[in-house]
Ligand code: FES
């Protein structure tokens with residue numbers, strides 16, 4: 001798991017000015033809330049007084065109030081009120097990490113890391129969103145008992161379809177059409193497919209010109225996954241999976257489906273049901289993969305040409321590790337229950353005197 005990327009925290013509608021929301025991400029707890037002006041905030045969940053869970057508290061005047069002794073923290077993470085010291089300004093040390101937030105596509109994203117704004121990767125782009133001729137689904141949340149890298153690699157992998165999703169009627173891939181290109185924060189892989197087995201195909205009547213089935217998949221950062229399917233030259237489904245690594249064995253996915261045909265609202269239900277049936281087929285495979293987390297070297301698996309984008313994903317992860325962004329899970333486990341960690345927020349680069357230790361990171365490689 002990596003710091004310095006945007007992670008989905010919840011759906012926008014799930015954040016109200018009525019109550020804070022406690023969310024686990026990257027094996028740590030966070031509190032998300034909306035202030036009186038409607039702005040969303042995401043803070044580290046651990047109260048710096050004596051360890052209360054801010055996400056279990058309440059909202060008072062647009063601030064989150066710790067359920068233990070009532071200290072109140074604003075959206076910038078600063079404590080502004082200590083009930084037992086009513087006439088005293090809270091000390092400068094009374095602050096928790098506060099993370100940049102963006103609301104896009106019906107999802108609240110938090111930047112979990114300390115990079116300054118001009119060095120941050122963008123939130124996973126959805127160029128079709130809001131464009132004429134495209135229809136967006138509601139965001140659907142999927143909980144899976146698997147490590148998020150396994151889920152990402154499954155979405156990138158073009159070769160599992162004909163076995164895991166036989167009702168799609170996907171024919172074998174045409175290897176000589178494989179095409180991979182790098183993106184600033186990821187890579188894209190495209191392949192053409194031969195004639196589908198029409199009678200088994202979900203969108204058979206739309207796929208009326210054979211030889212036009214083309215599918216691509218790509219990743220943006222460690223946790224943004226996109227699958228694009230051209231069922232014919234004009235009809236395109238683009239599926240966005242904003243993946244939240246809850247911890248090292250559980251993943252929550254915020255799923256957005258974009259389409260440029262069957263645009264009538266009454267088609268939404270049918271398309272989402274088809275998507276969810278397919279996702280369930282994937283979940284059955286993912287939850288049984290062993291080991292739970294991907295092996296540390298390629299020698300523990302056997303890769304083929306259709307796995308090349310999976311290999312590219314792992315190379316990219318290694319690059320982010322070499323920048324010192326990978327969380328040291330083992331060090332974190334060793335101290336579990338003994339040390340409260342926080343993902344360092346951007347303000348840690350400008351000010352010192354933080355109560356919580358920053359999460360342990362694997363040393364950058366030179
Ligand atoms: S632990 Fe939060 S106010 Fe005391």
Ligand SMILES: [Fe+2]
Pocket residue numbers: 154155160161164165278282
């Ligand atoms: Fe799949």
